[in-house]
Amino acid sequence: MSLRAVADFKVLDESDDWIVVDKPAPLIVHPANGKVEANLLGGVEVLLSYEMETGAALSIITRLDRETSGIVLIAKHREAARDLGRIFEHRRAEKEYLAIVHGWPSSEQWTCCAPIIRKGELEESEIWLRQIVHEGGKACETEFRIEQGFLRNERRFALVRCRPKSGRMHQIRVHLAHAGHPIVGDKLYSGDGREYLEWIETGWTEALAERLLLDRHALHATRLSIPWKMGECQWNSPLAPDLQRFLDAGIATGPSRD
Numbered sequence: 742m743s744l745r746a747v748a749d750f751k752v753l754d755e756s757d758d759w760i761v762v763d764k765p766a767p768l769i770v771h772p773a774n775g776k777v778e779a780n781l782l783g784g785v786e787v788l789l790s791y792e793m794e795t796g797a798a799l800s801i802i803t804r805l806d807r808e809t810s811g812i813v814l815i816a817k818h819r820e821a822a823r824d825l826g827r828i829f830e831h832r833r834a835e836k837e838y839l840a841i842v843h844g845w846p847s848s849e850q851w852t853c854c855a856p857i858i859r860k861g862e863l864e865e866s867e868i869w870l871r872q873i874v875h876e877g878g879k880a881c882e883t884e885f886r887i888e889q890g891f892l893r894n895e896r897r898f899a900l901v902r903c904r905p906k907s908g909r910m911h912q913i914r915v916h917l918a919h920a921g922h923p924i925v926g927d928k929l930y931s932g933d934g935r936e937y938l939e940w941i942e943t944g945w946t947e948a949l950a951e952r953l954l955l956d957r958h959a960l961h962a963t964r965l966s967i968p969w970k971m972g973e974c975q976w977n978s979p980l981a982p983d984l985q986r987f988l989d990a991g992i993a994t995g996p997s998r999d
Contacts, residue, residue, distance in 0.1 A: 750784060753976050758821035759802075759814060760785060761965070763978045766810040766957045770801050785815060792817065802829065803836070803965065806911075808926075810981040811838070811962025828967050829908070835966040838903040838913055839888070839980055841959035841987060842922040843931075845897045845994075850886045853916040857881060857909055868934045872911045874919045882906040883916045891991035898925065900988060902963075913960065925987070926955030959984050 751763040764770065764781055771782040782801060786793055793799075800822035802814040816822035828834050858878030860866040872878075884904040891898055899922070903913045911930070917923060918930040928937040928949075936953055939946075945956050961984055966975040980988065 750781060752788070753812065753978065754974075757817065758969075759816050759825065760789070761976050762813050762815065764805060764810060764813045765981065766983075767807045769807045770804050770813060781813060782815075789817070798822075802826070803962070805962055806958075806960075808957035809838075809960045809962060810984075811978045812965045812976055813962070814965060814967075814976075825967070828969075832906065833968055835964070836905055836962065837964035838905070839961045839963045839984075840901045840903055840913065840917060841925045841984060842899050842901055842917055843897070843925060844922045845890050845899050846885070846887055846901070846920065846922055850884070851920075852882065852884050853920060854880070854882045855916060855919055857912065857915050859910075868929065868937060870911070871929055871934050871937075872909075872915045874915060879909055880907070881909040881912050881916075883913055885917075885920075889988070890994040891988065892994060893987070893991035898991060914958065925959040926953050927958040927960075928953065929958075955983070955987060957983075959987065 754761040800816040855874040856878035857872045858875045860873045886902045889900040923931045
């Protein structure tokens with residue numbers, strides 16, 4: 742069964758300046774390509790209808806891919822959007838993601854600084870969005886730490902905590918694939934992108950389910966911390982239910998981190 746997008750989200754926190762929500766997959770954060778579909782921004786506008794009528798201007802600060810679940814920060818007005826934008830521009834925000842990957846990485850902790858670039862800038866590519874590691878790409882850095890190794894149907898997987906120090910497109914997904922441990926369910930980076938093209942052509946099928954295991958990539962924005970006015974603001978989101986079920990169906994091979 743394919744995942745369906747519903748504008749259903751949980752409010753984690755709210756102030757006069759921003760609202761923080763927990764986004765499910767595969768809900769898109771804002772309308773794209775003129776397509777009419779459920780989206781997070783529209784849902785928040787409905788929730789904040791009174792504020793919208795009195796001058797609020799919502800701006801998504803932390804965008805997530807359609808298939809990525811977790812924390813999204815939204816500014817309520819232009820001044821807040823400007824100030825929050827500066828915080829992220831100067832790398833004063835801290836973001837953490839949880840990813841379920843294929844295999845067991847050899848190091849408990851490691852950092853990837855491989856530059857990435859859109860493949861279509863170097864050669865013909867059937868997938869406009871696909872990024873690759875290349876020396877001519879933009880600099881980026883991601884820190885990784887293994888949280889839990891586990892076995893599922895005699896196959897090795899790991900839950901990995903990811904701390905991106907920059908904000909390049911698909912950075913975590915590309916860096917994990919580059920390390921030889923692509924994210925479970927990642928149609929773009931599990932291989933050469935053929936699964937993505939097949940999915941576009943046929944939709945979700947049993948054949949894709951057998952190869953990808955999950956109908957969306959197993960990546961979740963679990964923590965966000967920013968300096969704001971009188972002090973530090975921090976928000977946390979537990980692993981999304983579908984990813985937790987995948988994890989719980991495995992057999993742990995080492996101690997879990999709290």
